[in-house]
Amino acid sequence: xxxxxxxxxxxxxxxxxxxxxxxxxxxxxxxxxxxxxxxxxxxxxxxxxxxxxxxxxxxxxxxxxxxxxxxxxxxxxxxxxxxxxxxxxxxxxxxxxxxxxxxxxxxxxxxxxxxxxxxxxxxxxxxxxxxxxxxxxxxxxxxxxxxxxxxxxxxxxxxxxxxxxxxxxxxxxxxxxxxxxxxxxxxxxxxxxxxxxxxxxxxxxxxxxxxxxxxxxxxxxxxxxxxxxxxxxxxxxxxxxxxxxxxxxxxxxxxxxxxxxxxxxxxxxxxxxxxxxxxxxxxxxxxxxxxxxxxxxxxxxxxxxxxxxxxxxxxxxxxxxxxxxxxxxxxxxxxxxxxxxxxxxxxxxxxxxxxxxxxxxxxxxxxxxxxxxxxxxxxxxxxxxxxxxxxxxxxxxxxxxxxxxxxxxxxxxxxxxxxxxxxxxxxxxxxxxxxxxxxxxxxxxxxxxxxxxxxxxxxxxxxxxxxxxxxxxxxxxxxxxxxxxxxxxxxxxxxxxxxxxxxxxxxxxxxxxxxxxxxxxxxxxxxxxxxxxxxxxxxxxxxxxxxxxxxxxxxxxxxxxxxxxxxxxxxxxxxxxxxxxxxxxxxxxxxxxxxxxxxxxxxxxxxxxxxxxxxxxxxxxxxxxxxxxxxxxxxxxxxxxxxxxxxxxxxxxxxxxxxxxxxxxxxxxxxxxxxxxxxxxxxxxxxxxxxxxxxxxxxxxxxxxxxxxxxxxxxxxxxxxxxxxxxxxxxxxxxxxxxxxxxxxxxxxxxxxxxxxxxxxxxxxxxxxxxxxxxxxxxxxxxxxxxxxxxxxxxxxxxxxxxxxxxxxxxxxxxxxxxxxxxxxxxxxxxxxxxxxxxxxxxxxxxxxxxxxxxxxxxx
Amino acid sequence: xxxxxxxxxxxxxxxxxxxxxxxxxxxxxxxxxxxxxxxxxxxxxxxxxxxxxxxxxxxxxxxxxxxxxxxxxxxxxxxxxxxxxxxxxxxxxxxxxxxxxxxxxxxxx
Numbered sequence: 001x002x003x004x005x006x007x008x009x010x011x012x013x014x015x016x017x018x019x020x021x022x023x024x025x026x027x028x029x030x031x032x033x034x035x036x037x038x039x040x041x042x043x044x045x046x047x048x049x050x051x052x053x054x055x056x057x058x059x060x061x062x063x064x065x066x067x068x069x070x071x072x073x074x075x076x077x078x079x080x081x082x083x084x085x086x087x088x089x090x091x092x093x094x095x096x097x098x099x100x101x102x103x104x105x106x107x108x109x110x111x112x113x114x115x116x117x118x119x120x121x122x123x124x125x126x127x128x129x130x131x132x133x134x135x136x137x138x139x140x141x142x143x144x145x146x147x148x149x150x151x152x153x154x155x156x157x158x159x160x161x162x163x164x165x166x167x168x169x170x171x172x173x174x175x176x177x178x179x180x181x182x183x184x185x186x187x188x189x190x191x192x193x194x195x196x197x198x199x200x201x202x203x204x205x206x207x208x209x210x211x212x213x214x215x216x217x218x219x220x221x222x223x224x225x226x227x228x229x230x231x232x233x234x235x236x237x238x239x240x241x242x243x244x245x246x247x248x249x250x251x252x253x254x255x256x257x258x259x260x261x262x263x264x265x266x267x268x269x270x271x272x273x274x275x276x277x278x279x280x281x282x283x284x285x286x287x288x289x290x291x292x293x294x295x296x297x298x299x300x301x302x303x304x305x306x307x308x309x310x311x312x313x314x315x316x317x318x319x320x321x322x323x324x325x326x327x328x329x330x331x332x333x334x335x336x337x338x339x340x341x342x343x344x345x346x347x348x349x350x351x352x353x354x355x356x357x358x359x360x361x362x363x364x365x366x367x368x369x370x371x372x373x374x375x376x377x378x379x380x381x382x383x384x385x386x387x388x389x390x391x392x393x394x395x396x397x398x399x400x401x402x403x404x405x406x407x408x409x410x411x412x413x414x415x416x417x418x419x420x421x422x423x424x425x426x427x428x429x430x431x432x433x434x435x436x437x438x439x440x441x442x443x444x445x446x447x448x449x450x451x452x453x454x455x456x457x458x459x460x461x462x463x464x465x466x467x468x469x470x471x472x473x474x475x476x477x478x479x480x481x482x483x484x485x486x487x488x489x490x491x492x493x494x495x496x497x498x499x500x501x502x503x504x505x506x507x508x509x510x511x512x513x514x515x516x517x518x519x520x521x522x523x524x525x526x527x528x529x530x531x532x533x534x535x536x537x538x539x540x541x542x543x544x545x546x547x548x549x550x551x552x553x554x555x556x557x558x559x560x561x562x563x564x565x566x567x568x569x570x571x572x573x574x575x576x577x578x579x580x581x582x583x584x585x586x587x588x589x590x591x592x593x594x595x596x597x598x599x600x601x602x603x604x605x606x607x608x609x610x611x612x613x614x615x616x617x618x619x620x621x622x623x624x625x626x627x628x629x630x631x632x633x634x635x636x637x638x639x640x641x642x643x644x645x646x647x648x649x650x651x652x653x654x655x656x657x658x659x660x661x662x663x664x665x666x667x668x669x670x671x672x673x674x675x676x677x678x679x680x681x682x683x684x685x686x687x688x689x690x691x692x693x694x695x696x697x698x699x700x701x702x703x704x705x706x707x708x709x710x711x712x713x714x715x716x717x718x719x720x721x722x723x724x725x726x727x728x729x730x731x732x733x734x735x736x737x738x739x740x741x742x743x744x745x746x747x748x749x750x751x752x753x754x755x756x757x758x759x760x761x762x763x764x765x766x767x768x769x770x771x772x773x774x775x776x777x778x779x780x781x782x783x784x785x786x787x788x789x790x791x792x793x794x795x796x797x798x799x800x801x802x803x804x805x806x807x808x809x810x811x812x813x814x815x816x817x818x819x820x821x822x823x824x825x826x827x828x829x830x831x832x833x834x835x836x837x838x839x840x841x842x843x844x845x846x847x848x849x850x851x852x853x854x855x856x857x858x859x860x
Numbered sequence: 861x862x863x864x865x866x867x868x869x870x871x872x873x874x875x876x877x878x879x880x881x882x883x884x885x886x887x888x889x890x891x892x893x894x895x896x897x898x899x900x901x902x903x904x905x906x907x908x909x910x911x912x913x914x915x916x917x918x919x920x921x922x923x924x925x926x927x928x929x930x931x932x933x934x935x936x937x938x939x940x941x942x943x944x945x946x947x948x949x950x951x952x953x954x955x956x957x958x959x960x961x962x963x964x965x966x967x968x969x
Contacts, residue, residue: 024922027932028885028902034928035886055903061910 003042005033005049013053020065025056079402080409087410091417097382097754101375102414104750106421107743108371109462112364113426114433115357116458117451121444122352125264125340129206131300134170135336136307138297138314139344143328150344152296154331157288158317159297166313168305171200175296176282177348179273181246182712183233189247189711190233192225194271195348196278202256204300205267211240212256217274224256229270252277263444266340268349290327296348299333307333350442367743370505372466374751375411377498379470381758390474391482404475411467412460419459429739436732502755503795505748506833510799511806512741514829518807518821519737523730531572532661534604535720539687540570541701542715546708548682552596554708555687558700563688565598568681570719571663573726580674581646582633583654590629590672591663592647594681600624600658602688610641610656616677623652624675627660632672647676665726686719694718745836752788753840760784760848768853780849785841792837796830803829865917865950871896872908873917873947876937884923884934885909909937917943 013026029052036045056062091098126132138154159174176196182189199218202209209216209224216224223244230237233244242254252273261267283291301307314331334342341354393403430445437443447455543551543566552564569575575591582588599605600612607624614622623645630640637657644651660670689697698716705714760767767780775783807821865873875891876883889905892898912918923934939947958965 023932024885024935025902025906027926027929027934028906030930030932031886031928032889032902035890052902055901056906057903059903059907059910061903061906064910064914 003034003037003045005030006046009046009050009053013056016057017062018066018069020062020069022062022065025061029053029056083406083409084413086406087413090410091414094382094385096757097378098414098417100750100754100757101378102418102421104371104374104747104754105415105418105462105466106425107746107750108368109415109418109422109459110425110429111367111740111743112458112462113422113455114429114445115360115364116454117426117445117447118360118443119357120448120451120454121264122340122357125352126266126336127264128262129204129336131204131206132336134301134303134305135204136299136301136310136333137336137339138299139332139334139342140292141330141332142292143330144326150342151292152339152342152344152347153292154295154297155289155292156283156295156297158314158331161317162297162299162310162313165317166310168301168309169299170302171204171300173198173201173204173298173300174275175201175298175348176275176278176294177269177296178294179269179271181249181271184245184247185711187711188713191712192229192233192270194269194273195267196275197272198275201272202258204298207261208259209256210237210259212254216256217272218276220274220276221250221252222255222274222277223252224258224272225254226258226270227260230254230257263442266347266349266351268442292346298336307335363740366508367740367747368462370501370508370744370751371747372462373501373505374747374754375414375466376469377501377751378754378758379407379411379467380473380498381755386474387477387482390477391479394477394479395483400475404471407471407474408464408467411471412463415459415463415466416456418462419455422459423455432735436736499791502748502751502791503798505744505751506792506795506837507799507802509741509745509748510796510829510833511803512737512744513832514799514803514821514825515806516734516737516741517825517828519730519734521825523727523734526666526727526730527724529662529666531666531723532605532659533571534602534688535723537689538602538719539689539697539701539716540719540722541685541687541705543683543685544712544715548679548685551685551708554704555685555701558697558704560689560693560697560700561687562690563598563602565602565686565688566596566679566682566684567599567686568592568594568683570684570686570722571603571661572665573722575663578647582629583635583643583645584633586633588629588632588672590674592674592676593663594676594678596677596679596682599675599686602686605661606659608657608659609637610654612656612658614655614677616679618678618680620650620676620678621653622655622677623647624656624658625654626658626663626670626673628670629672629674630657645674647674652676687716745833749836749840752837753844756784756788756841756844759787760845764848764851764856767849768851768856771849771853772857777846777849781842781846784845784848785838788837788841792834796833799829799833800826865946866908868900868904868908869912869917870947870950872905872912873939873943876918877939877944877947881936883937888937912943915946916940917946 010026010029013022013029017025029049032052033045033049036048040048129135137152138158140151140154142149142151156174156176159172162169163172174197179194179196180191181193182191197217199215201207201217202214202224210227212224216222225233225239227237230239233239234242237257239254240257243251244254245251258272299310301310311333314333318329318331339347340350340352341357342351343353343355390398390403393406434443434445541551541555548566552566555561555564571593575593577589577591579587580590596616597613600607605612608627610624612624614624625640627637630637635643640654640657643654645654646652658673658675662668662670663673664671687701701716702714763784767775767784770780770783771777803826804821871892872888875888875895879887879891885902885906888909889900889902892900892905909918913920917940918937919940920935920937923936925931925933
């Protein structure tokens with residue numbers, strides 16, 4: 001064996017020269033080295049070799065060749081074009097698989113597109129404010145005992161303190177967000193709502209005025225309305241200087257009309273009222289520190305001021321100003337653009353908590369990853385078909401990275417095709433999805449340049465994830481083995497993982513299907529839920545400042561109305577809680593409803609003991625309690641009557657006991673409940689009707705209301721319809737689970753289809769030989785399907801375990817959840833999944849089994 | 861533009877011309893070393909050759925692979941017509957200067 005030059009030096013040389021043609025130089029080096037060895041021995045020669053390498057590295061020769069190489073590399077772009085061309089041709093050649101893959105990826109990506117467009121819109125929230133970077137809101141964390149609550153609001157007193165004591169603030173804005181008014185018009189009053197704000201509000205935040213000047217809010221009883229509010233009220237935006245009367249609040253001068261603000265702000269208002277309109281002591285001195293509701297503090301710092309300083313100041317402030325010793329309060333600085341995604345209560349406007357995004361993200365991933373995995377799976381499995389091509393490419397000098405890029409390009413092209421499909425699905429489900437969201441009005445899922453770009457990046461990224469593994473696999477194929485059609489065993493070593501992932505996919509689909517069944521049953525149960533009171537033939541009418549007695553007497557006269565009762569709300573839909581002292585003197589939290597003497601009968605409530613028609617009077621004396629109340633206070637129903645409990649300072653006598661009924665939504669367990677008879681609290685009339693002609697009835701109602709109504713439109717609806725609406729969330733859950741289940745299932749089935757088609761094709765020869773030897777089509781179908789049947793069975797077993805676990809951990813935590821997971825649910829899920837899976841498998845395997853063996857074997 | 865020949869460039873060109881069909885990196889270096897008793901690194905040599913190629917005085921082609929060089933091929937060099945012309949011009953300029961100078965040529969032994 002000849003002496004070898006130092007390996008490291010040679011590698012270094014090769015690395016440095018890269019793709020420049022230096023074969024002859026390396027040859028020169030080697031020849032010189034051998035000469036040296038002969039003359040001076042191996043050690044000297046090695047040293048010399050190193051020296052020669054370095055002399056070459058710094059020589060013009062290499063520089064020149066590298067430069068020439070770079071110039072000649074210009075058609076590298078052409079190479080990319082070639083990758084693209086080959087990719088498209090390949091995809092076209094294997095149309096069936098390409099379509100299958102594209103379809104699967106499209107489904108997988110669709111949900112992610114929703115997430116991306118949503119997040120990209122949310123991230124633009126409040127980015128239009130000129131001083132946005134310097135604006136911070138102050139949030140409060142209140143700890144009482146072990147209970148910690150984060151509020152988006154802060155006591156107004158903090159604003160005063162910052163104003164007087166903290167130097168770094170350019171402006172401190174106080175907002176009181178409970179401005180509600182009713183603009184008085186002759187025909188019909190129009191309600192508006194908005195904020196009380198300081199004059200500087202319009203300068204700090206970028207809300208430009210169309211008419212009027214920025215000092216518009218410097219005086220009391222001044223109001224700035226938005227453009228659309230102005231149109232709504234006066235049909236014109238030229239309304240500056242106009243006076244408008246707000247019911248019970250006096251005259252207000254419109255001092256400005258604001259251009260409509262974009263959707264992407266965390267403020268929501270129709271009008272801004274000058275802060276000075278509020279009486280100086282609209283909240284008491286102590287409440288200024290302890291009250292958080294509706295009060296918001298925003299600080300605009302001087303430019304480039306460090307918010308940390310403000311934070312330190314606030315920490316110190318919280319330490320000195322604790323009013324109640326057992327309550328700990330902390331204030332924090334929150335940048336403007338983080339407000340909308342912050343996790344806290346009592347926000348001033350719409351909220352998009354980040355945790356919601358995380359949950360949504362996980363769901364999107366659960367749909368996307370199986371789709372990616374299917375692609376990877378099918379691609380690797382098809383290695384056999386492509387191995388000849390790869391072997392030839394490699395033999396002809398294709399570099400590993402070139403083949404890698406070739407396959408990645410193929411995947412990226414397919415994901416881009418899939419993106420088009422995903423976009424289609426996205427556009428299809430967008431509206432539906434938005435209608436399910438509580439804060440839908442604050443979301444704009446239109447496709448902008450930014451989202452389009454994000455979609456594109458996402459598609460390419462998905463392509464890289466899905467195609468990375470197969471590309472790596474193909475790039476590493478040994479050309480000799482590949483050409484001999486001997487696919488290395490490394491694929492089959494991953495068979496276990498592949499099987500596992502397929503099983504997991506189907507298990508996931510199974511969970512979705514199962515949750516669909518459960519939600520469906522829950523919804524159905526709720527629709528027919530027995531609340532313990534009458535739901536049908538009842539119409540609730542919002543009283544809206546009319547005289548309750550008058551409404552009752554007038555409505556009673558209408559034909560078709562049997563009886564009218566008054567109440568402070570609708571059971572199961574609205575209720576208020578209060579602390580009372582039970583007969584034993586202990587305090588007890590109860591839910592209350594104010595009713596009149598007709599209510600119990602109209603709503604078909606059962607009186608267990610005593611009577612249920614006490615007089616309705618301003619200084620109420622009687623109360624009705626439910627059975628649960630007696631149970632909680634340890635009074636037997638027999639001795640309950642005549643006992644008193646103290647409610648808001650009054651001793652009320654228990655006059656009757658009502659059978660338990662659901663006064664709250666079904667998921668809330670039945671708790672302590674009292675009926676009270678104070679006429680001051682009536683807000684709605686409940687009409688018991690026997691008319692089947694709802695239209696005539698409502699027309700009559702409208703007519704009567706016009707005479708009674710306080711210039712406001714009639715608000716009436718059937719009780720059962722209102723109850724159904726309150727279950728809307730379940731319907732949405734049903735839809736969501738159904739849709740996601742459909743997606744997950746389609747992705748899994750597509751993956752399965754791809755695998756089955758591929759393996760059946762692969763085993764065609766075997767099937768043919770068997771058939772020639774006498775096997776029939778059905779036994780062949782079974783032979784080809786057998787493995788997949790096993791997979792499906794495992795998937796279902798895992799799915800059952802998984803859904804049981806989910807059910808145990810999530811559903812059982814929802815109190816009084818009506819539906820339970822039954823054997824039938826599981827069976828329905830099994831049958832559905834097995835049926836679809838079998839259909840997918842059998843159609844393909846049967847097709848393979850039916851092929852004429854002569855067709856296949858004639859070439860052999 | 862007139863291209864001048866540096867001293868080493870001239871030496872390399874002449875050596876290539878001398879070696880004829882066997883002018884490649886190592887042979888050129890060995891030739892210069894033995895004839896001029898001058899050590900020249902392979903890097904410096906190839907730099908000069910590359911410059912001469914830039915100037916269009918040399919052209920090259922790749923020979924076949926050889927066993928003693930680790931299977932690597934040789935790059936052979938050859939004078940181009942303009943290379944020959946440049947050598948001629950250099951020589952005639954020198955001769956002219958010699959003729960005009962007071963020096964006496966002692967001649968080669």
